[in-house]
């Protein structure tokens with residue numbers, strides 16, 4: 001039987017050899033937004049994982065939009081130069097195509113790194129003022145953000161555009177916007193975090209207005225040949241929050257705006273929400289978005305085994321799957337999946353002799 005996971009897919013003019021994607025993963029290891037040697041090693045490792053697309057972590061469009069002091073940014077020439085070095089290295093040593101996730105943390109900015117507690121920074125920790133649709137804190141351990149003015153919205157929209165231009169100049173193969181996990185664009189979409197009394201709240205279409213404005217502005221500067229997507233939320237998991245139907249409405253609007261793909265995640269809109277996690281728990285959201293909005297869709301969340309990933313795409317629940325933690329645990333996940341599913345992956349020539357067809361029983365000629 002031919003593996004669907006190891007069959008190609010085309011997004012705009014980008015042809016991916018398989019449907020495995022390395023999910024964006026913050027490394028909290030940047031210096032004033034600039035990538036460091038950690039990124040060099042981390043991303044080069046994942047560029048040889050067998051996933052044909054590696055998405056670089058949430059990369060923030062303005063300094064104050066970083067989650068932590070260690071988050072990646074693309075708001076300065078220095079940030080761009082540092083990322084150029086990492087990308088050039090990944091292209092030299094790796095086999096995967098490279099995407100980037102552009103983000104603004106909104107009211108979840110000014111937080112400590114996860115291994116330093118992950119809560120809102122105290123003033124002594126060089127905390128900064130955060131911005132959001134409304135002046136409502138993410139949780140008890142975070143400072144209340146400042147409600148954005150229209151000038152703030154203009155500046156943030158332009159910052160997304162500027163970072164998108166930098167991403168295109170860097171030669172990324174795909175760009176995606178972070179519209180999930182309670183960060184700025186999601187916080188405009190969700191009634192939980194958006195309590196505005198102006199034209200950016202009052203109904204689901206009104207809450208969509210600013211994120212869509214950003215999406216359209218970014219689409220205008222990302223060439224149509226380059227796939228542009230977004231990570232959206234399938235559910236806020238809280239009464240009065242966003243629902244799977246809201247995700248479909250958002251997906252339809254983004255498709256209409258010329259977006260090429262969506263990744264459907266969930267949660268993160270307030271510190272209080274608890275999610276019942278289980279294998280593939282977000283797949284039903286991706287399936288609904290794919291079916292009802294008719295846009296290429298990526299599923300993510302507790303997808304860990306090759307058989308599970310294969311079933312999701314083979315049963316038509318999603319077009320691609322993204323893995324985060326399983327890739328950190330096994331950075332050759334794609335190679336091992338290829339062995340399990342009789343697929344094939346590109347390997348750098350130095351490692352060609354690890355190809356399953358050469359063993360067992362192959363003579364060692366070291």
Ligand SMILES: Cc1cc2nc3c(=O)[nH]c(=O)nc-3n(C[C@H](O)[C@H](O)[C@H](O)COP(=O)(O)O)c2cc1C
Pocket residue numbers: 023024025026027057058101178181231265300301302303322323324325326
């Ligand atoms: C270390 C780490 C960092 C993450 N950073 C991001 C990020 O930058 N952007 C994002 O959208 N999701 C981020 N996530 C969420 C993952 O991309 C993914 O959606 C989530 O971990 C569920 O997938 P998994 O079960 O395969 O880990 C991160 C997850 C981890 C474990």
